[in-house]
Amino acid sequence: MSNTSASKPVVLLAEVLSPATIEALGPDFEVRQVDGTDRPALFAALADADAVLVRSATKIDAEALSHAPKLKVVARAGVGLDNVDIKAATTAGVMVVNAPTSNIVSAAELTIGHIISLARRIPAANASLSSGAWKRSSFTGAELFEKTVGIVGLGRIGALVAARLNAFDMRVIAYDPYVTSARAQQLGVQLVTLEELTAEADFLTIHMPKTPETTGMIGAEQFAAMKPSAFVVNVARGGLIDEAALHEALVAGEIAGAGLDVFTSEPPQRAAPHRHCWACRTSSSPRTWGRAPRRRRRRPVCRSLARCASHSAATWFRMP
Ligand SMILES: NC(=O)C1=CN([C@@H]2O[C@H](COP(=O)(O)OP(=O)(O)OC[C@H]3O[C@@H](n4cnc5c(N)ncnc54)[C@H](O)[C@@H]3O)[C@@H](O)[C@H]2O)C=CC1
Numbered sequence: 159m160s161n162t163s164a165s166k167p168v169v170l171l172a173e174v175l176s177p178a179t180i181e182a183l184g185p186d187f188e189v190r191q192v193d194g195t196d197r198p199a200l201f202a203a204l205a206d207a208d209a210v211l212v213r214s215a216t217k218i219d220a221e222a223l224s225h226a227p228k229l230k231v232v233a234r235a236g237v238g239l240d241n242v243d244i245k246a247a248t249t250a251g252v253m254v255v256n257a258p259t260s261n262i263v264s265a266a267e268l269t270i271g272h273i274i275s276l277a278r279r280i281p282a283a284n285a286s287l288s289s290g291a292w293k294r295s296s297f298t299g300a301e302l303f304e305k306t307v308g309i310v311g312l313g314r315i316g317a318l319v320a321a322r323l324n325a326f327d328m329r330v331i332a333y334d335p336y337v338t339s340a341r342a343q344q345l346g347v348q349l350v351t352l353e354e355l356t357a358e359a360d361f362l363t364i365h366m367p368k369t370p371e372t373t374g375m376i377g378a379e380q381f382a383a384m385k386p387s388a389f390v391v392n393v394a395r396g397g398l399i400d401e402a403a404l405h406e407a408l409v410a411g412e413i414a415g416a417g418l419d420v421f422t423s424e425p426p427q428r429a430a431p432h433r434h435c436w437a438c439r440t441s442s443s444p445r446t447w448g449r450a451p452r453r454r455r456r457r458p459v460c461r462s463l464a465r466c467a468s469h470s471a472a473t474w475f476r477m478p
């Protein structure tokens with residue numbers, strides 16, 4: 159049954175989404191747009207919204223929710239929910255839905271891309287060749303074969319990364335206090351402590367959500383414990399790595415390099431003295447990992463949104 163225009167629930171799109179994702183909402187909603195990073199505009203637009211659809215740049219916190227008297231659902235077109243205050247939403251009686259598999263393959267593949275780039279020094283070789291040099295022996299790098307990769311956070315993306323790196327005949331270890339040894343074994347992964355992982359990993363790759371517990375979890379202590387030949391990769395969330403400590407570790411040669419797709423502030427702010435070191439020791443990308451087009455996987459979030467906005471059952475998250 160289709161609503162008339164006057165009675166259609168209002169879905170507020172607070173970020174840019176693909177036309178296919180918007181199409182998946184169907185004809186039963188009045189779709190409005192706002193720039194979710196413009197807080198006054200967001201607050202004004204939330205006044206009439208039954209649902210708000212966000213990616214990662216829009217903060218739906220208690221203050222935003224206080225401007226949304228009609229809101230029934232916050233839908234996250236993606237995985238991470240660190241930009242949504244689930245507790246405040248629950249208190250306000252607002253459901254929160256996400257698309258937990260929407261971009262996990264994309265994220266895992268980008269992780270492999272950064273690992274290979276770092277191992278074979280592809281960004282530095284590319285910069286050198288682009289400047290007109292031909293230094294064949296400077297960029298040989300190292301193979302992944304029989305090296306150790308340490309995965310911090312063995313969830314959906316961590317498991318996909320493990321499967322791909324097992325195919326390279328790497329030794330795959332992981333730290334995740336919430337995963338059983340049986341599950342790890344099934345994935346061909348050995349569970350270890352964080353201390354063992356930092357000491358043994360040739361590549362440390364992070365796949366955890368950003369929470370108060372995980373923020374800054376990889377910092378000066380971990381870098382000091384790592385091999386000087388080791389690389390760190392973060393395509394999860396800015397802030398999981400202590401960036402100041404990372405800069406110091408790169409400058410001091412405590413680790414060999416870093417592969418980064420996410421930053422504490424985006425675009426990243428880096429102090430001038432670190433620029434040279436950064437350019438030659440990193441493989442970085444401007445948060446591209448969730449972006450490889452596979453829009454089909456986002457459609458379920460639109461279906462969940464539609465069900466929630468019309469008060470029927472859906473996959474949703476609540477704090478206890
Ligand atoms: N920037 C981007 O484009 C994207 C970022 N992400 C980020 O990646 C994160 C991971 O995604 P998924 O693998 O799909 O999530 P997931 O929920 O399947 O896995 C997360 C894993 O982290 C583990 N974990 C939680 N706290 C931990 C701790 N203190 N120490 C070690 N492990 C811990 C959990 O036990 C779980 O196994 C998301 O929360 C999101 O923030 C995900 C997709 C795209």
Ligand SMILES: O=C(O)CCC(=O)C(=O)O
Pocket residue numbers: 213214215235236237238239261448449
């Ligand atoms: O939505 C984005 O900007 C990228 C994907 C992401 O951050 C996520 O799925 O957690």
